[in-house]
Amino acid sequence: MNNLWILNMGAVALLIGIGLYCLLTMRNTVKLLIGIEVISKGVTLALVASGYARNNLMVAQSLAITVIVVDVAVIATALALIININRHTKSLDVGKLTRLKG
């Protein structure tokens, strides 16, 4: 266990914490996606930092690339969904999405 790994994982915890805070407290749908992006950055850093510390960098990189590709697909779909919702509700407020409320 080296100091660089501890430093990196500390940053990972902060990034995931910031992303979770955004997801739990913000009302703007674009901001929620930004929160997901911040968490994704933390996950990418965690994978590569762990691979670097354990001398498994190649596998870690391939996993990080998988995370990035899946992230792009998720973000593209979610942004398309946001544009469609915005056409109907004329707002980006997540509090106004109440049509499915029972």
Next chain:
Amino acid sequence: MHLFLLIGLVAFSILAVLSRDLLKSAISLAVASIFLALVLFLMNAVYAGVFELSVVAGLITVLFMTTIALTRNDGDVAESKRHRFIFPLFFLALALIDILVMKKLLGQIPAIQSSETGTFSQVLWNQRTFDLVGQVGAIFAGVLAVLALFRPDGEKAHKKNASEGDRHE
């Protein structure tokens, strides 16, 4: 250098989350991606760094900016003003827990040292083949979802065509 880049990454992520202007948030996110890519380059993860720089800092930022431009007039959502007070407290508590707990937590992970052989392309194509298949599936699913979300409304398009036909007659 490494510490400086990590501080930049966390700082711009905070700016992306807390900034009121969505455009500034998207740009801050792109700058955070650039910092992350530099961190990855420093750890010799060149391929992951290139992906982070081109795909996340480039493509995703463009997608965010397009969405913000398309929803610009309706984009003002009143966020709570309590973030100014709550977020610093939350961040300090998180950082404190992080400093106290992280070293102990990581110390509990058993040290399994393995040395890799071969190049990145050999590992990616030979060992992680199913990951690649999954990636292709995820991209296709994303493309199909976007196409489905942006398809023209069937009834509206039919009515529009019918009314245009009446006008010609």
